[in-house]
Amino acid sequence: MKILLFLFATLATINTNSELPPNNDQTAAVIEAVQTFAASADQRNIEQMDVIMHSNFRAIVNRLFGSEEVSIMDKALYLDLLAQGKIGGDEREVTIVSIHFEGHNALVKATLEGKKLRFTTFMQLVQASSGAWKVISDMPNIEEK
Numbered sequence: 001m002k003i004l005l006f007l008f009a010t011l012a013t014i015n016t017n018s019e020l021p022p023n024n025d026q027t028a029a030v031i032e033a034v035q036t037f038a039a040s041a042d043q044r045n046i047e048q049m050d051v052i053m054h055s056n057f058r059a060i061v062n063r064l065f066g067s068e069e070v071s072i073m074d075k076a077l078y079l080d081l082l083a084q085g086k087i088g089g090d091e092r093e094v095t096i097v098s099i100h101f102e103g104h105n106a107l108v109k110a111t112l113e114g115k116k117l118r119f120t121t122f123m124q125l126v127q128a129s130s131g132a133w134k135v136i137s138d139m140p141n142i143e144e145k
Contacts, residue, residue: 030106033133041088054134090114118143
């Protein structure tokens with residue numbers, strides 16, 4: 001019951017200008033994928049993260065904390081950094097700002113609010129032929145609180 005209440009509360013935060021598919025089950029599935037991605041990072045759950053990430057996943061981090069660099073991490077590096085405890089490990093609240101669909105692709109803007117950091121991120125998800133949604137890219141702006 002808590003999951004249903006949470007899902008309805010999360011659905012209520014979706015921007016009303018979003019392009020929603022005719023079937024809101026897909027909206028719920030994308031929200032669940034984003035929530036799973038965030039929770040897996042927070043818990044440093046490598047196995048769960050491996051499932052939710054597309055094999056061609058990329059994280060693109062531009063000018064982190066004043067740097068002039070753009071860092072691009074593939075799936076293997078991202079999972080390795082999680083396993084080493086260099087990223088993740090927080091307990092973040094996820095708010096879906098908007099979701100846009102085009103065919104079997106989704107673009108999600110979300111905020112992930114943790115104890116020390118605030119992420120405003122754009123995630124791209126692709127729907128596999130099995131129907132499962134996978135995160136193929138994450139492009140966060142990360143700010144210290």
